[in-house]
Amino acid sequence: MKSIEKMMRKLEPEHDGKWAKFHPVWDGFYTFLFTPGETTRNGSHIRDGIDLKRTMFMVVTALIPCLLFGIYNTGHFHYVATGETTEYMDMFGDKVIYGLIKVLPLVIVSYAVGLGVEFIFCIKNQHAIQEGFLVSGMLIPLIIPADTPLWMVAIATIFAVVLGKEVFGGTGMNVVNIALTARAFLFFGYPTMMSGDRVWFSGAPDGYSGPTQLGELASFTGKQVDWAYPNIEAFSEHWSIMESFIGMIPGSVGETSTIAIILGAALLLYTGIASWKIMISFVLGGLFVGVLCNQFAVNEFMELAPLHHMVIGGFAFGAVFMITDPVTAAQTSTGKFIYGFLGGALSITVRVFNGAYPEGVMMAILFMNVMAPLIDHYVIGANIKRRKKRLKVKELKAA
């Protein structure tokens, strides 16, 4: 470690030297390797041992189960599509290798492009490099189909980092979630690569089509002749909740396995990085609309078990990693409950009632991101009102 430290110190650009412009980049790497020795000079501050870098790293660690499962899942459904195997444990090595070949480039491109944009802006504005992208860079490959072309990932990442974050002033200033911005860009820009029944089986032979559960469910909102199954019971028999819970379903890279997501959630909740209030209320909101749909079912889709809603699509992933993003979420305690609940409710509402968008989680979370300041505004307003009232009562009693 000593020698690395010495080397880093030697590399530090002089403040008036010709490399001075690149000081933020050096600083970024240095603090990445070593805890900075700077202390506060004025006043007293209470500091936590965990800073932004460690926080971000904790989230990336929480994402690793999803990534690993995603790699296996990608390989598994490739071999299912080519018809070589349908057993889970068959050809395990081949599946992992295929998955690595497909998924790792997505991760590398997303990180390289995103960090590149970040570095350029930091050098230009002479800001210290912030680590916000460490998490976004991992989230982006996990929420897109494994077959997404790399250049699309690159464009979407640039779009999200520049217009989602840098225009507002960089890390911690963004209004909407960066990873979801990238996904929304891909979703609206290249709809044929992001939805439908041809993208979920990586490297599938021509003509092979396999929709996700959401795609099949969405067919229930159309005419009866187009239905994927005669009724919802047949659907639930074909796709069991358990299968979806484990993650043996086609979907975007990292969102299929609810177990892997729960592992990540446990770490985030244990370390206190994600807010349990938002997470719980998001799930409750989803269940609430699910139950409501059951009660007032007018079509087959509305009769789907609420629990089934939780384990398919991006709902679980959104609940743990997306809606809890501390920058874009509501900040007040009551606000967090409202924010999460409405987010979950809206996700399922879009899913069930809008046939054009089989999955509503992305749209719902982006919408709630924009609404979060409004929620906070009214929560704070209500609080002020309540306290004013208390003051008046006291005054009356005194008089």
Place this chain on the structure above:
Amino acid sequence: MSEENVKAPKEPLFSRKNKRLVTEPLDDNNPITIQVLGICSALAITVSVEQALVMTASVFFVLGAGNVIVSLLRNLIPSRIRIIVQLVVVASLVIIVDEVLKAFLPDMAEKLSVFVGLIITNCIIMGRFEAFAMANKPWPSFLDAVGNTIGYGLILVLVSVFREIFGAGKLFGVELFGDRIEGTGLYSIGYMDNNFIILAPFALFAVGIIIWIQRARNRSLIEDH
């Protein structure tokens, strides 16, 4: 009266003041990026360069003729009903444009659809009538119209060039990257047109980026709030 004539000799047609009327709206006082007027049409019709150019020409006719007419009438219009009089002027000019387009460019008229009629509500036009033509002579008013239309058209063309190239893979209707359906040229190696760029919200992003770049270059344009 004769004294006034001596004091103020006739202004040359292209005096420095008049030139500024034309050049200022191009950058530092651009109707779209600085005054943020006429956004609706900028979002709606910038999917192709052709549409943007026809729209600019239409606005030029309406604003140029309208500014001159309002300026000529400025001393006759009672100030209480001036908005109505201005509306009558715009509306008649827009109807002329609409009819001409329908007669000579029927395809284009169909594509622009209601947006030709909506020139009436284009804030740039009423804004220039109110802010300039009501208080100035016809010639400066005309120059003001020229400047503002070019400023408006500049942004429109800029946005539409970008949107047409990357949204539809065309420029002036000519395919740039090969045949999209047959999959020739760039399409054969996996390139795809971005559908999002065709959607109106992207024009908002495009105009926003232009505003961003413009203000980053000239910091005096940033408003304090």
